Amino acid sequence: MLRTKSFLDEKEPIDGLRISVMRNHLKPGTLQPDPDIPDDAYDLWKPSFAPKVGLLNELRNDEISWEDFSEEYREYLRHPMNGVRMHQLAQIALEETVTLLSKEADPEHSYRTIIANCISQLYPKLETELK
Numbered sequence: 020m021l022r023t024k025s026f027l028d029e030k031e032p033i034d035g036l037r038i039s040v041m042r043n044h045l046k047p048g049t050l051q052p053d054p055d056i057p058d059d060a061y062d063l064w065k066p067s068f069a070p071k072v073g074l075l076n077e078l079r080n081d082e083i084s085w086e087d088f089s090e091e092y093r094e095y096l097r098h099p100m101n102g103v104r105m106h107q108l109a110q111i112a113l114e115e116t117v118t119l120l121s122k123e124a125d126p127e128h129s130y131r132t133i134i135a136n137c138i139s140q141l142y143p144k145l146e147t148e149l150k
Contacts, residue, residue: 021112021138022148023119023131026056035116037061040131042069061120067104070130071095085128092130096137109142126150
């Protein structure tokens with residue numbers, strides 16, 4: 020099973036393997052660690068899944084729409100190396116529960132959801148739960 024969840028949500032045993040897909044774990048605009056993301060909040064950290072810094076900044080600064088961000092991010096995920104990473108992640112999720120984590124509270128506007136949707140297109144039989 021592949022799940023998604025915000026770091027702001029409570030950690031639960033059903034989360035299984037918790038993977039951060041954030042580029043960093045700092046408070047935005049600082050070099051200070053984000054107190055909402057302690058080291059024990061995740062099992063693995065895969066920053067290569069995170070959007071490019073410039074793209075994420077454009078979204079945060081309202082320079083592009085969510086739709087444009089989503090389209091560009093999906094294009095980034097189509098890169099062959101990211102395809103390999105998504106296949107590897109799917110293989111793990113076929114064997115055990117994997118929860119992708121980022122900080123956004125709204126799953127409708129979170130790149131963790133885009134990753135999960137791309138993986139579920141590659142593996143339609145993989146059960147997903149988006150939070």
